[in-house]
Amino acid sequence: MVRIGLVGVGFMGRIHFLASQRLTGAKVAAVCSRDKAKLAGDWTNTRGNFGPEPGRVDLAGVKTYESYDAMLADPEIDLVDICNPTDQHPAFALAALKAGKHVLVEKAIALQPAMADEMLAAAKTAGKLLMVAHVLPFFPEFAYAADAVRSGQYGKLLGAHFKRVISKPDWSADIGDASKTGGPAVDLHIHDTHFIGLLAGVPKAVFATGVVDPSGAVNYLTTQYLYGPGGPSVTCSSGAISMAGRPFVHGFEIYLEKATIAYDSGGPALTLLTADGKTSQPTLAGGGDPLTAFATELQTAVDAVKSGREPDLLSGQLARDALALCHKECESVKTGRIVAM
DSSP, X not given: OEEEEEEOOSHHHHHHHHHHTTOSSEEEEEXXXXXXXXXXXXXXXXXXXXXXXXXXXOOTTOEEESOHHHHHTOTXXXXXXXXXXXXXXXXXXXXXXXXXXXXXXXXSSOSSHHHHHHHHXXXXXXXXXXXXXXXXXXXXXXXXXXXXXXXXXXXXXEEEEEEEEEEOOOSOTGGGOHHHHOOHHHHTTHHHHHHHHHHHOOOSEEEEEEEEOTXXXXXXXXEEXXXXXXXXXXXXXXXXXXXXXXXXEEEEEEEESSEEEEEETXXXXXXXXXXTSOEEOOOOTTTTOHHHHHHHHHHHHHHHHHHTOOOGGGOHHHHHHHHHHHHHHHHHHHHOSXXXX
Protein backbone atom coordinates (compact mmCIF):
# COMPACT_ATOMS: atom_id res chain seq x y z
CA MET A 1 0.00 0.00 0.00
CA VAL A 2 1.42 3.36 -1.08
CA ARG A 3 0.50 6.00 1.49
CA ILE A 4 0.06 9.51 0.11
CA GLY A 5 0.45 12.76 1.99
CA LEU A 6 -1.55 15.51 0.27
CA VAL A 7 -0.44 19.10 0.81
CA GLY A 8 -2.50 22.04 -0.42
CA VAL A 9 -6.28 21.80 -0.05
CA GLY A 10 -7.44 24.11 -2.82
CA PHE A 11 -9.26 23.23 -6.00
CA MET A 12 -6.57 20.93 -7.36
CA GLY A 13 -5.96 19.35 -3.97
CA ARG A 14 -9.65 18.48 -3.80
CA ILE A 15 -9.56 16.99 -7.30
CA HIS A 16 -6.55 14.84 -6.37
CA PHE A 17 -8.27 13.73 -3.17
CA LEU A 18 -11.45 12.73 -5.02
CA ALA A 19 -9.42 10.94 -7.71
CA SER A 20 -7.46 9.06 -5.04
CA GLN A 21 -10.67 7.29 -4.00
CA ARG A 22 -10.36 5.29 -7.23
CA LEU A 23 -6.78 4.10 -6.69
CA THR A 24 -5.66 0.50 -6.37
CA GLY A 25 -2.94 -0.23 -3.84
CA ALA A 26 -2.79 3.31 -2.50
CA LYS A 27 -4.66 5.82 -0.37
CA VAL A 28 -4.41 9.37 0.93
CA ALA A 29 -3.15 8.73 4.44
CA ALA A 30 -2.58 12.35 5.47
CA VAL A 31 -3.66 15.86 4.54
CA CYS A 32 -1.68 19.02 5.33
CA SER A 33 -3.21 22.50 5.43
CA ARG A 34 -2.86 25.66 7.48
CA ASP A 35 -6.66 25.99 7.40
CA LYS A 36 -8.22 24.29 10.43
CA ALA A 37 -11.66 24.25 8.79
CA LYS A 38 -10.26 22.25 5.88
CA LEU A 39 -8.60 19.83 8.28
CA ALA A 40 -12.04 19.36 9.81
CA GLY A 41 -13.45 18.42 6.39
CA ASP A 42 -15.00 21.74 5.32
CA TRP A 43 -13.82 22.07 1.72
CA THR A 44 -16.69 24.26 0.51
CA ASN A 45 -14.33 27.04 -0.64
CA THR A 46 -12.31 24.85 -3.03
CA ARG A 47 -14.32 25.71 -6.11
CA GLY A 48 -12.76 25.36 -9.56
CA ASN A 49 -13.74 25.24 -13.21
CA PHE A 50 -14.79 21.58 -13.37
CA GLY A 51 -15.65 18.63 -11.17
CA PRO A 52 -18.38 18.09 -8.58
CA GLU A 53 -19.68 20.86 -6.37
CA PRO A 54 -17.38 21.34 -3.37
CA GLY A 55 -18.64 20.63 0.11
CA ARG A 56 -17.61 18.60 3.14
CA VAL A 57 -15.34 15.58 2.82
CA ASP A 58 -14.99 12.60 5.13
CA LEU A 59 -11.47 12.55 6.57
CA ALA A 60 -12.09 9.63 8.90
CA GLY A 61 -8.93 7.54 9.03
CA VAL A 62 -6.87 10.32 7.42
CA LYS A 63 -4.18 12.02 9.50
CA THR A 64 -4.35 15.81 9.49
CA TYR A 65 -1.36 18.11 9.83
CA GLU A 66 -1.12 21.89 10.17
CA SER A 67 2.68 21.58 9.97
CA TYR A 68 4.30 20.39 6.74
CA ASP A 69 7.45 19.44 8.64
CA ALA A 70 5.36 17.22 10.91
CA MET A 71 3.84 15.43 7.93
CA LEU A 72 7.28 14.93 6.39
CA ALA A 73 8.48 13.41 9.67
CA ASP A 74 5.72 10.77 9.47
CA PRO A 75 7.44 7.49 8.51
CA GLU A 76 4.16 6.13 7.15
CA ILE A 77 4.06 8.60 4.24
CA ASP A 78 5.62 7.25 1.04
CA LEU A 79 4.57 9.81 -1.58
CA VAL A 80 3.97 13.53 -1.09
CA ASP A 81 1.39 15.00 -3.48
CA ILE A 82 2.02 18.76 -3.74
CA CYS A 83 -1.02 20.76 -4.86
CA ASN A 84 -0.30 24.25 -3.54
CA PRO A 85 0.39 27.31 -5.77
CA THR A 86 3.24 27.01 -8.28
CA ASP A 87 5.49 29.54 -6.55
CA GLN A 88 5.61 27.20 -3.55
CA HIS A 89 6.41 24.02 -5.48
CA PRO A 90 10.23 24.14 -5.28
CA ALA A 91 10.48 24.66 -1.51
CA PHE A 92 7.88 21.99 -0.74
CA ALA A 93 9.35 19.47 -3.19
CA LEU A 94 12.92 20.02 -2.00
CA ALA A 95 11.86 19.53 1.63
CA ALA A 96 10.00 16.31 0.79
CA LEU A 97 12.94 14.89 -1.17
CA LYS A 98 15.32 15.77 1.68
CA ALA A 99 12.97 13.90 4.02
CA GLY A 100 13.27 10.81 1.83
CA LYS A 101 9.83 10.94 0.24
CA HIS A 102 8.87 10.40 -3.37
CA VAL A 103 7.20 13.48 -4.85
CA LEU A 104 4.33 14.17 -7.22
CA VAL A 105 4.03 17.90 -7.81
CA GLU A 106 1.25 19.57 -9.75
CA LYS A 107 2.16 21.42 -12.92
CA ALA A 108 3.91 23.71 -13.47
CA ILE A 109 7.01 22.16 -11.88
CA ALA A 110 8.20 25.66 -10.88
CA LEU A 111 8.08 29.26 -12.05
CA GLN A 112 11.65 29.32 -13.35
CA PRO A 113 13.71 26.62 -15.11
CA ALA A 114 16.62 27.15 -12.70
CA MET A 115 14.40 26.09 -9.79
CA ALA A 116 13.23 23.06 -11.77
CA ASP A 117 16.88 22.12 -12.33
CA GLU A 118 17.49 22.31 -8.58
CA MET A 119 14.51 20.04 -7.96
CA LEU A 120 15.73 17.47 -10.50
CA ALA A 121 19.21 17.49 -8.96
CA ALA A 122 17.75 17.03 -5.46
CA ALA A 123 15.72 14.03 -6.60
CA LYS A 124 18.84 12.44 -8.09
CA THR A 125 20.79 13.03 -4.88
CA ALA A 126 17.97 11.62 -2.73
CA GLY A 127 17.42 8.63 -4.99
CA LYS A 128 13.71 9.40 -5.05
CA LEU A 129 11.18 10.02 -7.80
CA LEU A 130 10.25 13.58 -8.75
CA MET A 131 7.12 13.31 -10.88
CA VAL A 132 5.15 16.23 -12.30
CA ALA A 133 1.40 15.95 -12.65
CA HIS A 134 0.74 17.05 -16.23
CA VAL A 135 -2.69 15.48 -16.64
CA LEU A 136 -3.36 16.32 -20.31
CA PRO A 137 -1.84 13.10 -21.75
CA PHE A 138 -4.23 11.12 -19.56
CA PHE A 139 -7.37 12.64 -21.10
CA PRO A 140 -8.71 10.17 -23.68
CA GLU A 141 -8.46 12.37 -26.79
CA PHE A 142 -4.88 13.36 -26.01
CA ALA A 143 -3.93 9.84 -24.92
CA TYR A 144 -5.19 8.52 -28.26
CA ALA A 145 -3.25 11.14 -30.22
CA ALA A 146 -0.05 10.57 -28.24
CA ASP A 147 -0.24 6.83 -28.78
CA ALA A 148 -0.87 7.26 -32.51
CA VAL A 149 2.09 9.61 -32.94
CA ARG A 150 4.57 7.86 -30.68
CA SER A 151 3.81 4.37 -31.98
CA GLY A 152 4.39 5.39 -35.59
CA GLN A 153 1.18 3.57 -36.52
CA TYR A 154 0.35 6.18 -39.15
CA GLY A 155 3.86 7.16 -40.09
CA LYS A 156 5.92 10.23 -39.35
CA LEU A 157 4.58 13.38 -37.69
CA LEU A 158 4.49 16.05 -40.41
CA GLY A 159 2.72 18.93 -38.69
CA ALA A 160 0.28 19.95 -35.99
CA HIS A 161 -1.62 22.88 -34.57
CA PHE A 162 -2.80 23.07 -30.96
CA LYS A 163 -5.08 25.56 -29.23
CA ARG A 164 -6.05 26.27 -25.62
CA VAL A 165 -8.05 29.41 -25.00
CA ILE A 166 -9.93 30.47 -21.87
CA SER A 167 -11.70 33.52 -20.55
CA LYS A 168 -10.09 35.32 -17.62
CA PRO A 169 -10.43 33.05 -14.56
CA ASP A 170 -12.68 34.49 -11.86
CA TRP A 171 -12.98 31.46 -9.56
CA SER A 172 -9.63 31.79 -7.77
CA ALA A 173 -7.49 34.71 -6.63
CA ASP A 174 -4.30 32.66 -6.98
CA ILE A 175 -5.00 31.54 -10.56
CA GLY A 176 -5.13 35.18 -11.68
CA ASP A 177 -1.93 36.15 -9.86
CA ALA A 178 0.98 35.90 -12.33
CA SER A 179 3.51 36.17 -9.49
CA LYS A 180 2.19 32.85 -8.16
CA THR A 181 1.40 31.06 -11.43
CA GLY A 182 3.51 32.68 -14.15
CA GLY A 183 0.37 33.94 -15.89
CA PRO A 184 -1.48 32.24 -18.76
CA ALA A 185 1.66 31.76 -20.85
CA VAL A 186 2.97 29.42 -18.14
CA ASP A 187 0.10 28.15 -16.01
CA LEU A 188 -2.21 27.47 -18.97
CA HIS A 189 0.06 27.15 -21.98
CA ILE A 190 2.43 24.69 -20.29
CA HIS A 191 -0.16 21.98 -20.99
CA ASP A 192 0.58 22.52 -24.68
CA THR A 193 4.36 22.76 -24.46
CA HIS A 194 4.44 19.58 -22.38
CA PHE A 195 2.31 17.70 -24.92
CA ILE A 196 4.29 19.07 -27.86
CA GLY A 197 7.51 17.98 -26.15
CA LEU A 198 6.05 14.53 -25.61
CA LEU A 199 5.14 14.17 -29.29
CA ALA A 200 7.95 16.00 -31.08
CA GLY A 201 10.71 16.73 -28.57
CA VAL A 202 12.27 20.09 -27.78
CA PRO A 203 12.50 22.39 -30.85
CA LYS A 204 15.69 24.18 -31.85
CA ALA A 205 14.03 27.60 -31.53
CA VAL A 206 10.67 29.35 -31.20
CA PHE A 207 9.03 32.40 -32.72
CA ALA A 208 5.94 33.83 -31.03
CA THR A 209 3.66 36.83 -31.19
CA GLY A 210 1.20 37.71 -28.48
CA VAL A 211 -0.56 40.03 -26.06
CA VAL A 212 1.25 41.39 -22.99
CA ASP A 213 -0.69 42.89 -20.09
CA PRO A 214 0.48 46.00 -18.16
CA SER A 215 2.17 43.82 -15.51
CA GLY A 216 4.37 42.24 -18.16
CA ALA A 217 2.61 38.86 -18.15
CA VAL A 218 1.91 37.31 -21.56
CA ASN A 219 -1.84 36.68 -21.70
CA TYR A 220 -2.04 35.17 -25.19
CA LEU A 221 0.43 33.92 -27.77
CA THR A 222 0.74 32.08 -31.05
CA THR A 223 3.99 30.18 -31.48
CA GLN A 224 5.91 28.44 -34.23
CA TYR A 225 8.13 25.64 -32.94
CA LEU A 226 11.18 25.50 -35.19
CA TYR A 227 12.61 21.99 -35.53
CA GLY A 228 14.72 22.73 -38.58
CA PRO A 229 14.79 21.01 -41.99
CA GLY A 230 13.01 17.68 -41.91
CA GLY A 231 11.35 18.42 -38.59
CA PRO A 232 7.60 18.74 -38.09
CA SER A 233 5.80 22.03 -38.65
CA VAL A 234 4.13 22.71 -35.28
CA THR A 235 2.19 25.75 -34.04
CA CYS A 236 0.05 26.58 -31.03
CA SER A 237 -2.29 29.36 -29.92
CA SER A 238 -2.96 29.66 -26.21
CA GLY A 239 -4.06 32.15 -23.58
CA ALA A 240 -6.74 33.89 -21.54
CA ILE A 241 -8.32 36.09 -24.17
CA SER A 242 -11.83 34.75 -24.79
CA MET A 243 -15.05 36.36 -23.62
CA ALA A 244 -16.87 34.73 -20.70
CA GLY A 245 -19.48 33.22 -23.01
CA ARG A 246 -16.91 30.59 -23.97
CA PRO A 247 -14.83 30.01 -20.84
CA PHE A 248 -12.69 27.18 -22.24
CA VAL A 249 -11.81 25.42 -25.47
CA HIS A 250 -8.89 23.25 -26.48
CA GLY A 251 -8.03 20.94 -29.31
CA PHE A 252 -5.65 20.03 -32.10
CA GLU A 253 -5.15 18.94 -35.68
CA ILE A 254 -2.29 16.48 -36.07
CA TYR A 255 -1.01 15.58 -39.53
CA LEU A 256 0.76 12.24 -40.01
CA GLU A 257 1.96 10.58 -43.20
CA LYS A 258 -1.04 8.24 -43.29
CA ALA A 259 -3.66 9.96 -41.12
CA THR A 260 -5.04 13.19 -39.72
CA ILE A 261 -6.33 13.35 -36.15
CA ALA A 262 -8.64 16.25 -35.28
CA TYR A 263 -10.25 17.27 -32.00
CA ASP A 264 -12.04 20.36 -30.69
CA SER A 265 -13.60 20.34 -27.23
CA GLY A 266 -16.26 22.76 -28.47
CA GLY A 267 -17.09 20.78 -31.59
CA PRO A 268 -17.21 17.22 -32.95
CA ALA A 269 -15.68 14.27 -31.12
CA LEU A 270 -12.15 13.12 -31.88
CA THR A 271 -11.97 12.27 -35.58
CA LEU A 272 -9.53 10.05 -37.45
CA LEU A 273 -9.08 10.55 -41.20
CA THR A 274 -7.01 7.86 -42.89
CA ALA A 275 -5.24 7.51 -46.24
CA ASP A 276 -7.97 5.21 -47.62
CA GLY A 277 -10.40 8.15 -47.52
CA LYS A 278 -12.31 6.88 -44.50
CA THR A 279 -13.37 9.02 -41.54
CA SER A 280 -14.12 7.56 -38.12
CA GLN A 281 -14.58 8.58 -34.52
CA PRO A 282 -12.52 6.18 -32.39
CA THR A 283 -14.00 4.71 -29.23
CA LEU A 284 -12.20 6.26 -26.29
CA ALA A 285 -11.71 4.91 -22.79
CA GLY A 286 -12.60 7.00 -19.78
CA GLY A 287 -15.72 8.75 -21.00
CA GLY A 288 -16.29 12.40 -20.20
CA ASP A 289 -15.47 12.32 -16.48
CA PRO A 290 -12.32 14.43 -15.87
CA LEU A 291 -11.73 12.65 -12.56
CA THR A 292 -10.94 9.51 -14.55
CA ALA A 293 -7.92 11.23 -16.12
CA PHE A 294 -6.68 12.39 -12.72
CA ALA A 295 -7.21 8.94 -11.22
CA THR A 296 -5.18 7.40 -14.06
CA GLU A 297 -2.47 10.00 -13.55
CA LEU A 298 -2.30 9.28 -9.81
CA GLN A 299 -2.34 5.53 -10.40
CA THR A 300 0.62 5.96 -12.75
CA ALA A 301 2.50 7.78 -9.97
CA VAL A 302 1.60 5.11 -7.42
CA ASP A 303 2.74 2.31 -9.73
CA ALA A 304 6.01 4.19 -10.28
CA VAL A 305 6.64 4.33 -6.52
CA LYS A 306 6.10 0.57 -6.37
CA SER A 307 8.43 -0.13 -9.29
CA GLY A 308 10.99 2.60 -8.61
CA ARG A 309 10.90 3.64 -12.28
CA GLU A 310 9.92 7.12 -13.47
CA PRO A 311 6.97 7.09 -15.91
CA ASP A 312 7.68 9.08 -19.06
CA LEU A 313 4.32 10.88 -18.91
CA LEU A 314 5.22 12.26 -15.46
CA SER A 315 8.88 12.94 -16.27
CA GLY A 316 10.45 15.77 -14.31
CA GLN A 317 12.81 16.54 -17.20
CA LEU A 318 9.93 16.75 -19.69
CA ALA A 319 8.11 19.12 -17.30
CA ARG A 320 11.26 21.23 -16.91
CA ASP A 321 11.69 21.47 -20.69
CA ALA A 322 8.02 22.47 -21.07
CA LEU A 323 8.57 25.30 -18.59
CA ALA A 324 11.68 26.45 -20.44
CA LEU A 325 9.73 26.48 -23.70
CA CYS A 326 7.10 28.78 -22.18
CA HIS A 327 9.79 31.23 -21.06
CA LYS A 328 11.48 31.25 -24.46
CA GLU A 329 8.13 31.92 -26.12
CA CYS A 330 7.45 34.84 -23.78
CA GLU A 331 10.89 36.22 -24.63
CA SER A 332 10.05 35.95 -28.32
CA VAL A 333 6.71 37.74 -27.82
CA LYS A 334 8.41 40.62 -26.02
CA THR A 335 11.41 40.97 -28.37
CA GLY A 336 9.80 40.11 -31.70
CA ARG A 337 12.69 37.75 -32.44
CA ILE A 338 13.31 34.08 -33.00
CA VAL A 339 14.64 32.69 -29.71
CA ALA A 340 16.94 29.65 -29.65
CA MET A 341 16.39 26.98 -27.04
